Amino acid sequence: MRMAELSRTSGVPVATIKYYVREGLLPRGEVTTSPNQADYGPAHLRRLQLVRSLVEVGGLSIAAVRATLVAVDDPAVPLHHTLGMTIAAAGPGTGGAPEDAAQREAEARIDELLAKKGWRPHDGAPGRQAAIDCLATMRRVTGTRLDSVLAPYADAVEAIAEADLDTVSALTDPEERVETALVGTVLGDRLLAALRRLAREHVSARRFPPAAEETS
Amino acid sequence: MRMAELSRTSGVPVATIKYYVREGLLPRGEVTTSPNQADYGPAHLRRLQLVRSLVEVGGLSIAAVRATLVAVDDPAVPLHHTLGMTIAAAGPGTGGAPEDAAQREAEARIDELLAKKGWRPHDGAPGRQAAIDCLATMRRVTGTRLDSVLAPYADAVEAIAEADLDTVSALTDPEERVETALVGTVLGDRLLAALRRLAREHVSARRFPPAAEETS
Numbered sequence: 043m044r045m046a047e048l049s050r051t052s053g054v055p056v057a058t059i060k061y062y063v064r065e066g067l068l069p070r071g072e073v074t075t076s077p078n079q080a081d082y083g084p085a086h087l088r089r090l091q092l093v094r095s096l097v098e099v100g101g102l103s104i105a106a107v108r109a110t111l112v113a114v115d116d117p118a119v120p121l122h123h124t125l126g127m128t129i130a131a132a133g134p135g136t137g138g139a140p141e142d143a144a145q146r147e148a149e150a151r152i153d154e155l156l157a158k159k160g161w162r163p164h165d166g167a168p169g170r171q172a173a174i175d176c177l178a179t180m181r182r183v184t185g186t187r188l189d190s191v192l193a194p195y196a197d198a199v200e201a202i203a204e205a206d207l208d209t210v211s212a213l214t215d216p217e218e219r220v221e222t223a224l225v226g227t228v229l230g231d232r233l234l235a236a237l238r239r240l241a242r243e244h245v246s247a248r249r250f251p252p253a254a255e256e257t258s
Numbered sequence: 259m260r261m262a263e264l265s266r267t268s269g270v271p272v273a274t275i276k277y278y279v280r281e282g283l284l285p286r287g288e289v290t291t292s293p294n295q296a297d298y299g300p301a302h303l304r305r306l307q308l309v310r311s312l313v314e315v316g317g318l319s320i321a322a323v324r325a326t327l328v329a330v331d332d333p334a335v336p337l338h339h340t341l342g343m344t345i346a347a348a349g350p351g352t353g354g355a356p357e358d359a360a361q362r363e364a365e366a367r368i369d370e371l372l373a374k375k376g377w378r379p380h381d382g383a384p385g386r387q388a389a390i391d392c393l394a395t396m397r398r399v400t401g402t403r404l405d406s407v408l409a410p411y412a413d414a415v416e417a418i419a420e421a422d423l424d425t426v427s428a429l430t431d432p433e434e435r436v437e438t439a440l441v442g443t444v445l446g447d448r449l450l451a452a453l454r455r456l457a458r459e460h461v462s463a464r465r466f467p468p469a470a471e472e473t474s
Contacts, residue, residue, distance in 0.1 A: 095399050161460040169455030176449040183311050183441050187425065187434070191442065194421035195453055198414040203457035205410035207465055209403065218403070225399050226407065231454070233392040235447045237411055239385030241419035242443075244377040249423055 045071065048082040052090050059090065065104050067093045067111060092217045100224045114216050148178035151189065159196055206230065261287065264298040268306050275306065281320050283309045283327060308433045316440045330432050364394035371408055375416070422446065 048071075049056045062068040068090055071080025092114075096107045152174050156163065163170050180188045206226050213219045264287075265272045278284040284305055287296025308330075312323045368390045372379065379386050396404045422442050429435045 091399075099395075099399060156456070159460070161456050162463075163456050163459050167456065167459065169452045169459070172452035173449060173456065176445050176452060179315075180441055180445050180449070183307075183315060183445075184434075184438055187429070187438050188442055188446075190425055191418075191421045191446065191449075194417060195446075195450055196457070198417045198421075199450060199454040199457040200461070201410060201414045201417075202407075202454055203461040205407045205414075206458060207461050209406055211465060213403070218400075222400055222403050225396055226404055227455075227458075229392050229396050229399075230404075230407065230411075231447070231451045233389060233396070233407075234411055234415060234450060234454075236385045236388035236392060238415040238418055238447070238450075239443075240372065240377050240379050240383065240389065241412070241415040242422060243379050243383065243385070244375070245416070245419040245423050247378075249427060 043082050044079060045082060048086060048090065052087055052094070054090055054094055062090065062093055065108070067104070067107055088215070088217050092221045095221045095225055099228050101228070110220065114220050142178075142182075144181040145174070145178040148174045148181055151177060151192065155192055155196055158193075159200070202230075202234070259298050260295060261298060264302060264306065268303055268310070270306055270310055278306065278309055281324070283320070283323055304431070304433050308437045311437045311441055315444050317444070326436065330436050358394075358398075360397040361390070361394040364390045364397055367393060367405065367408065371412055374409075375412055418446075418450065 043051070045056055045059060048054075049059055052059075059068065063070055068086060071082040071086065073079075074081045089111075093107060093111075096102045096110060097104075102110065152170060156170070177189075177192070206223070209226065210219050210223050213222060259267070261272055261275060264270075265275055268275075275284065279286055284302060287298040287302065289295075290297045305327075309323060309327075312318045312326060313320075318326065368386060372386070393405075393408070422439070425442065426435050426439050429438060
């Protein structure tokens, strides 16, 4: 197909496609009869969709997209590393948290949790730092009132991670895998937050039932 | 205590405390010996901490804080409503999603899920709309590849909601309850996102083990 059709099919504007080609994120189309016309196939469409997801859903920089694509294309890079890299690039940022007692105690609690669960994140895992920062902020605001949620949260996210990996493992196309993992990670956080509010309304209504005369 | 001490104890600047008092979010201190000095007690400290949490952690507007405090102070308002209101005010916003096929199908899937779980959110629940918007975006990007996570996600967030409500139910002070519910909701989303990344690294490493010669 011509670039105009690739644009229509993918929903990505022609100018954006040209930008991705210039940045080396999308291979040039194959030159056919006319020197000014290039032909794009299903592989281009698939790659274009992945790049768009990485940029628009994942919020990855062009450099991070490029690194992800190199990993996707290199059969020597284990899938586990590619997924981990993509997820880390789209992960929550870690702010410069103050180094106070709450921070040190939160670090000890998170490391205790990791040991108990048998999770061994890589050195400098942003998830570990983000978890410590969150717990420290909770402790600064509410004391240790919220510490009790840590263990049930860890069990719940383990079930969530199993469901995520079930979905990704069922796919054979490496581009589909990376795209699904990324979209599932980034939009999955938002979906979980939304479902969590619905679940809380349900559990809260069950535990604190409104009085009989109320209509809502 | 004097306002300066209230500021030191709470960590809230004097100018901010004065602003909260002017906005009616914090009662004036009791006038004692000198007409220019007011006395603040433990109730002021507690209320100040709640206001700060609502504003800084929850990102609530002054009007939303005021409405929350009215509900906290009114024994006729059931706790379930107060918590629901606070959580809704701090909840994820809903964008103007396009009304396309993906949106309609996502709506049908979410309502199917709610029926299956027996969750009956109130009319216009922001969680329902946010869940529909997320699922529709996932469908636009990946087709139905991610639909299979819905049911396990719902089960996991129900366990999370039970843990959240366990924590809140254990508290007797209504201000502590609202504060804990709010901080747990807002920071809890971030904590869950962080723990989810750690869990995924763990599950991913187990399912896609690196080759034996690799060191990581």
